[in-house]
Amino acid sequence: MENRWRVVYTASGMTNARIVAGRLETEEIPFRLKYEAAGEIYAIVINGLGEVEILVPESFFEAAQKALSTTFDEKDLNWQNSSE
Numbered sequence: 562m563e564n565r566w567r568v569v570y571t572a573s574g575m576t577n578a579r580i581v582a583g584r585l586e587t588e589e590i591p592f593r594l595k596y597e598a599a600g601e602i603y604a605i606v607i608n609g610l611g612e613v614e615i616l617v618p619e620s621f622f623e624a625a626q627k628a629l630s631t632t633f634d635e636k637d638l639n640w641q642n643s644s645e
Contacts, residue, residue: 566619567618567622569616569622570614571613571614575613578594581615584629585615585617588625590621590624590625591617591621593615594615595616596613597611
């Protein structure tokens with residue numbers, strides 16, 4: 562694994578970080594979460610406490626930015642009708 566990792570996103574709390582991390586995982590982009598333990602324990606976000614940095618290897622940085630900037634509309638989703 563690479564030695565150089567870059568912050569691709571800073572989330573406000575662990576819940577938001579897990580959502581972003583899930584998007585990266587879907588695209589098979591490796592990531593690490595960096596956070597202060599106190600922010601997670603007390604579930605607070607004040608003056609940076611509780612923020613979670615999401616890091617990816619340098620070689621995946623552009624792919625990660627692209628994945629996180631992609632949005633989807635209802636029509637983009639392939640819904641299956643459960644009655645079929």
